[in-house]
Amino acid sequence: MSVRVVARIRPLLKNEIDKDIIVTAAPASTGSAQLVRIPNPKQPAELYSFQFNSVYEQETTQQELFENEVSPTVKHLFKGFDVTLFAYGVTGTGKTHTMRGGKSLADRGVIPRLLSAIYRRSRKIEKDSDSDSKVEVAMSYYEIYNDRVYDLFEAPEKRTAAGLPIRDNNGKTVVVGLTERPCHTLKEFELLYDEANVNRSTSATKLNAHSSRSHAILCVKVTQSSENHTLVSTASAIDLAGSEDNRRTENNKERLVESSAINKSLFVLAQCVEAISKKQSRIPYRESKMTRILSIGQNNGLTIMILNLAPVRSYHLDTLSSLNFANRTKKIEVNEVENEPVSRGLTKISSSITGPTINRQPLRPLQTSANVQVTQPDPSKKPVKSFSVYSDKPRPKPSIPASSRPVKATRINEAARAGITKAEIEAMIERKVDEKIAAQALSEKVVPTEALPSDLQRRLDALEQRVSEKEDSEGLQFLLMAKQHHARGEDASALRMYQLAQPFFPNNDRLAHKIASLQDKAQRKREDSGYTSTSYTHHSEVHVTHFPAKRSKAVYDDPKDDDFQAPAGDEEEEADGSFVFKPVKRKAAPKMKVAVFRDENVPPPDGPPTPRTQQLLSIINSRDVSQIRALKGVGAKKAEGIVSCLCDMDDGEEGAFISDLQQLGGLRGVGSKTVENMRVGLSA
Structure with a gap:
């Protein structure tokens, strides 16, 4: 059975006029009003038509809506089916009025009338069964405010900031720590309901003086108990907060945060409905707590959606969006599954021992069969036991006279003592494992693997060879650091690294030549060091002094440069293509500075x-x-x-x-x- 969708058009407000009405109800082929018509926003002459199960116009009373749509679900509730009612629409379309209603008898909403019908039917059941059946009613009431769950029976100042957690239990979503109040009469329910509504979050906006800022969920649990079984069913009535256009509501900062949470949860609800209608594999219920609790399409029971519509032009786009959402919702199929009754009889004691161990007995003391005599033994003397298993008390060994000789049967068999050796056990295990692996290899299909590119295979082989040879790899690290120091102009550090790498490549002539050249360069640098950068001239002469240019930090990345190649005997370094050096930058000509500050x-x-x-x-x-x-x-x-x-x-x-x-x-x-x-x- 699909979700039953009924549309209700609210009456005009005091500041609205008849000429602004654009939403009308029209009869279908059956004669009853089942169509909602609204003009196209871009072409007013074109009308859109949406068909639902029922459409209620502005003159519809609360009693008519309840009798036609909600009252038939009460009998299903007492048969063990869960019932879900929720009101959907834009802010200011009458959702809270439909669900809660007013204080007068005629203005009472769906929730008070539903509880009144539940109490009437429960009294009838108890009367017909001669008090053999007992019906108990309990209620829980909570809200989802800013995507957090709060118990409405708890004062706002006593709430925790994180709210109540949500868990899954046997396929149903439950709120942990929620207060459940028993209600024995309708008067008691109304007192608790009014007390909880005081704690609900409401605020005034430009479009609604008493706008609901949260989604309110009322759960009524009906428990039918008899001598043999107990049947539990739940009726959930949900008053959703309306989606808001902040450009029209003129919300402040706090209202904007609330509006953002409301619009997000309703957007996720629309995503869930669209995913269900398209039969997608993943439904995003868990992206919002409201959709996780509502679980539309997953709850096994009757689901009724009351679509509240505003008839005037100022709500044109919002009304069209709500109609499209309801049109997708009516296509959702819901499984009507009856809750199983719980038996009240004595539960059968089931043994925890199952399977092949059910016939297993505890071990008892074993008696040897070797000391059996042909003659009838004396009943006063018990036969001697070779050993005891699970004996409660240690028993002393029986004293045997030295003259008595043991019978042949009591001698210990050396072959039996040896038994199976440890090596034989390991050989058996290894043989079994080999047989299992061989059988598995034969059963598996051989999938041909694609050959790797030749250059990639060559690089992998070279890298594997380098990793396998630990000594050469350490020497290559010293060579790499030496090249990096040399590229930055740090000749002393480069010389030190080359000297550390020389023990790993003792017969490498190129490495020895580099070390010798760096040592000569360092020696010349030490000889030339001194006070030579400043030249003193006579005041009548203008002396030009050559200052060395600042050394630039050149980064090398040219694999073809001979000065930065690996030594000739270092095949591992030559095979490594992971280190690339930039080309050598030529040194700029030294700038000429004139000694003017003399x-x-x-x-x-x-x-x-x-x-x-x-x-x-x-x-x-x-x-x-x-x-x-x-x-x-x-x-x-x-x-x-x-x-x-x-x-x-x-x-x-x-x-x-x-x-x-x-x-x-x-x-x-x-x-x-x-x-x-x-x-x-x-x-x-």
């Missing part, structure tokens, strides 16, 4: 020092950290280093001093550029 009276290095040079040497030789730190380009750390170098020159005696700028530039941590900055920073 004293006009600067003599050649062989001449007497200038007053500025004398002042600088005086400050350095004073060994005052504060004065040295005041020089240009000298910090606290460098000033302490200069003083430390001077102290090291003393060798424990006073009197060591700096005599010229070249000697000052040769100190550790002080270069020619630093000396030049010190001189320039001093005032003449």
Whole structure:
């Protein structure tokens, strides 16, 4: 049976006029109103028609709707079927009025009238059975607010922020920790229902003064008990919050959060309905708690959807969207499965022992059959047992006289004692395993595998060979680090890495040649180091000094470069294609700098020092950290280093001093550029 969809058009409000009505009901071929017609928003002359099980116009009363749609489900409820009623529509279309209604007798909604019918039928059942059957009614009431479940019988200040958890139990969705209140009379139900509705989240918007900000779910559990069995069924009445257009409602920040949660859950509900109508394998019930609880299409029972519509033009697009949703919902097939009654008789005690172990007995003390005598034994004397199994108390061994000789049957068989050796057991197990593997291999189909490309196979073989040879792989790592240091211009580090790699490739001439060239280069660099970067000329000459260009950090990525190839004997390194170096960048020509920051009276290095040079040497030789730190380009750390170098020159005696700028530039941590900055920073 498919979901029963009925449409109800609400009356006009005070601020609405008749000429704005665009939604009308029309009779079908059977004569009763089953069509809803609405014009096309783009072409008003074209009318859309939607057919449902029933359509109720503006003049329909609450009593008529209940008697025609909800009242027939009460008898199914008492037969063990679950019943689900839910109202769907845009905000301000009368969903809460349909489900809850007003305080007057004529305005009562579906829920109070449903409970009244349940109590009337329960009294009739108890009367007809002469009080042999007893009907109990209990209710639980909760809401889904911002995708969190809250118990409406609990005050808002006592709620937890996370809400109540949802679990699955025997194919049904249950809310853990939900309060269930027994209701013996209709008056008691109305008191509890009104008390819970006070805790429901409602707020005023531009379209609705009492807009529901949550989905409210009322569950009424009917339990029919007799002497033999118990039958439980549930009626669920759901008042869904309406979808909202925030451009029209003018919601504030808090209302926007609520509206977002409402629209999201209704969107997921529409996705579920669409997935069911298209018979998709996955239905996204779990993407929203409302859809998980509603489980439309999965709940085994009767499902009735009441579609609430607004007749005026201001709701045109929203009404059309609701009609499309209801049109897909009516195609959902629902299985009507009756709940099984629970027997109240004595439960049969079932043994926990099942299968082949049901006839298994506990072990008893075994008696030997070897000591059986031909003559009838004396009943006062019991035969001697060779051993006992599960004996409660240890028994002393019987004393045998030395003169008595054991009978032949009591002698222990050496072959029996040996039994099966451990090696034989392992051989049997191995043989069985081999037979099983062989049988499985014969049963499996051989799937031909595609051959890998030749270049990929070659790289894999080379990589496997490198991994298998641990010593060469470590040497290759040193070679790789040496190349990286050499590419960055760090010759000292590169030389160290090459020297560490040499023990792994002792007969490699190319590696030895690289080490020798780097050592020569380092030696020349040490010989050339000194105060040579600054040239002193006569003031009448303009001397051009060649400063070395700043070394750029070149990254190498050229596998064809001979300078960065693996050694000739290193096949593993040559076979590795995973390390690629960029091409060598040519060094730029050194820039020419003119020595313009020179004293006009600067003599050649062989001449007497200038007053500025004398002042600088005086400050350095004073060994005052504060004065040295005041020089240009000298910090606290460098000033302490200069003083430390001077102290090291003393060798424990006073009197060591700096005599010229070249000697000052040769100190550790002080270069020619630093000396030049010190001189320039001093005032003449």
